[in-house]
Amino acid sequence: MGPDLAATVAGAAPDAEIAVLVTLRRQVDAEDFAGRPQALLAALRRTAAATQPDVVDIVDDQPVKRFWLINAIAVHATPAEIAELDADPGVERVDADVPVRIDQTASQVVDSFPDPGEGNWGLAAIRAPEVWRATGLTGQGVVVGSIDTGVNAAHRELAGKVAGWRDFVNNRPAPYDDNGHGTHTIGTMIGGSQGGAAVGVAPGARVIVAKAIGASGVGPGSALIAAAQWMTDPDGDPATADQPVAVNNSWSAEDANDPWFRSIIRRWVELGITPVFAAGNTGPDASTVGSPAGYPEVLAVGAVNEKDGVASFSSRGPVHWLNLDGSGPASGTVITKPDVSAPGVNITSSTGDGYLAFSGTSMASPHVAGVIALMAQANPQARGAAAAEIIRSSAVDLGAPGPDQRSGSGRLDAVRAVQAVLGPANTLNVPDTAFVGSGPITTRSRTVTLRVRTENGEGYRFRVNNGAWSAVTTAPAFRVNVRQGRNVVDAQAVSGGAFDWSPAHRVVVVDRTPPRLTIGSRVRGRDAVLVARAVDTGSSLDPASLRWSLGDGRYARGARVDHVFSGEGYRVVRLYAKDRAGNTARATRVLRVGR
Numbered sequence: 001m002g003p004d005l006a007a008t009v010a011g012a013a014p015d016a017e018i019a020v021l022v023t024l025r026r027q028v029d030a031e032d033f034a035g036r037p038q039a040l041l042a043a044l045r046r047t048a049a050a051t052q053p054d055v056v057d058i059v060d061d062q063p064v065k066r067f068w069l070i071n072a073i074a075v076h077a078t079p080a081e082i083a084e085l086d087a088d089p090g091v092e093r094v095d096a097d098v099p100v101r102i103d104q105t106a107s108q109v110v111d112s113f114p115d116p117g118e119g120n121w122g123l124a125a126i127r128a129p130e131v132w133r134a135t136g137l138t139g140q141g142v143v144v145g146s147i148d149t150g151v152n153a154a155h156r157e158l159a160g161k162v163a164g165w166r167d168f169v170n171n172r173p174a175p176y177d178d179n180g181h182g183t184h185t186i187g188t189m190i191g192g193s194q195g196g197a198a199v200g201v202a203p204g205a206r207v208i209v210a211k212a213i214g215a216s217g218v219g220p221g222s223a224l225i226a227a228a229q230w231m232t233d234p235d236g237d238p239a240t241a242d243q244p245v246a247v248n249n250s251w252s253a254e255d256a257n258d259p260w261f262r263s264i265i266r267r268w269v270e271l272g273i274t275p276v277f278a279a280g281n282t283g284p285d286a287s288t289v290g291s292p293a294g295y296p297e298v299l300a301v302g303a304v305n306e307k308d309g310v311a312s313f314s315s316r317g318p319v320h321w322l323n324l325d326g327s328g329p330a331s332g333t334v335i336t337k338p339d340v341s342a343p344g345v346n347i348t349s350s351t352g353d354g355y356l357a358f359s360g361t362s363m364a365s366p367h368v369a370g371v372i373a374l375m376a377q378a379n380p381q382a383r384g385a386a387a388a389e390i391i392r393s394s395a396v397d398l399g400a401p402g403p404d405q406r407s408g409s410g411r412l413d414a415v416r417a418v419q420a421v422l423g424p425a426n427t428l429n430v431p432d433t434a435f436v437g438s439g440p441i442t443t444r445s446r447t448v449t450l451r452v453r454t455e456n457g458e459g460y461r462f463r464v465n466n467g468a469w470s471a472v473t474t475a476p477a478f479r480v481n482v483r484q485g486r487n488v489v490d491a492q493a494v495s496g497g498a499f500d501w502s503p504a505h506r507v508v509v510v511d512r513t514p515p516r517l518t519i520g521s522r523v524r525g526r527d528a529v530l531v532a533r534a535v536d537t538g539s540s541l542d543p544a545s546l547r548w549s550l551g552d553g554r555y556a557r558g559a560r561v562d563h564v565f566s567g568e569g570y571r572v573v574r575l576y577a578k579d580r581a582g583n584t585a586r587a588t589r590v591l592r593v594g595r
Helices: 003-010 037-059 079-087 121-126 128-135 181-190 221-232 259-270 361-378 384-393 414-425
Strands: 018-024 064-067 072-077 091-096 099-102 143-148 162-167 206-211 218-220 246-249 274-278 299-304 340-343 347-351 354-358 432-435 441-443 447-455 459-464 477-481 485-495 504-510 516-524 527-535 547-549 555-557 560-564 569-578 584-593
Touching: 003 018, 003 079, 003 091, 018 037, 018 079, 018 221, 037 064, 037 072, 037 079, 037 259, 064 221, 072 079, 072 221, 079 091, 091 259, 099 221, 121 128, 121 340, 121 347, 121 361, 128 361, 128 414, 143 181, 143 221, 143 361, 181 206, 181 246, 181 347, 181 354, 181 361, 206 221, 218 221, 221 259, 246 361, 259 274, 259 384, 274 361, 274 384, 299 361, 299 384, 340 361, 347 361, 361 384, 361 414, 384 414, 432 485, 432 504, 441 447, 447 459, 447 485, 447 504, 459 477, 516 569, 516 584, 527 569, 527 584
Parallel strands: 143 206, 143 246, 162 206, 246 274, 274 299, 299 340, 441 504
Antiparallel strands: 018 072, 018 091, 064 072, 099 218, 347 354, 432 447, 447 477, 459 485, 485 504, 516 527, 527 560, 547 555, 547 569, 569 584
């Protein structure tokens, strides 16, 4: 047993009953059933049935939960029984039945709004509507999973979309949600726009729901394992492939290295289920990701705001892997977490009978599960580990290049993910757009002319600073008015009602403020060192524009000048400069030289 459980047992009374998970030594090798998920499920059931009775006999007087997805049992046992279980040669390990908590900054829902207002801003941020328009993909025919606090199946965004239900808390037969968290996360995955504005990523998909977390937002680990097991075979028939393509899990335990759920995760991946987990809300300190989000196989999701900034509460990596279950990676491996980030601040979705905006990595992870549903509709092979890798590789990098311990591989991008699964066989001929030239434009002018190149397009439209799109035009160039400061101009090719998934962007900086110049100097006799000092917050100084009139008939260029004056007396030094927008400035300094 682990040190934490050993300490609990050592301090417990002899008749105390301690909740534990007992993992048996004999486990099924999934490689023997590669590509045969139904055969694997059958083998898992046979192994559990054959090996658990002898172990169960040790605690025969106690209620026992038996699992087959991993060969394990959950039981309340006395210290003596735990010691006997730990010593049994058929037992691999005994772990505490740890509680888990939903990852959300809000508490239970008391009331909600009757409509979603402007809807979920995260959908546009991950470009889900672009996928809907360009491909017609909405997740139709795809099933995702939710392990959470339940669901209000009568909510207008979710009505008719709950494909399966199981209550592992109160054993109630009909769907319900006594917290509101589950209904919110499910709405982000598959909700529609029945309230007037869209809230869900894959509105055509359906969901199977396991309630494993109570009204307080806490649930025992054994209930989570039972729910996870049910997800792999909801109809109880190993001959049917009815697993969801992904399961959203907006909950966590504290220790990233605790292996209590890892065997489940590995089974999910073997069965083609992508494990999507909220990274946690214990940021901004480093190494605050818990389990199962910290496992190598899990797609852990951090939260970003509307400006693609990492939310302060979003848990950070790294995970310093200890390999406690011996299945790798090697102890000492540093794992980057989260794997990816998604919108998680003020996310509007279904709750109660209406709508509310919540913040948390709980709100971020269902965006990822929804995108996997879109991917699976586009290509049914896009599931399991393959889907997780596509989500990582197609993310929009944030911050310094490459994965980092704050945002992972970057912000989720539905367009790039779906493009990746469609591959070279894509026959959609989606139009493409590019501006002629590259890099930002810096200018003093309030109007600019931009040239556009399109492929597979009948024309294009344009907009400035996310304003209204123009009418479609076929002109090779267009002229727009821009404001002082930074502007973003978008152009988007159009063909037969289809739009470019990735509109072209051009930054235009308008700067009409001259730089502020001063001259620094050091004079010793007739020797002088002159230094140009400039402040320009608009477009930055053009170093090549710096030129000097030294007051003695000579001239120089550059930010620093070493000069020997002829004669003695006063010299008037002038500095001229221009910023990248073309604004000019000058500075003057009188120097006394030769003494």
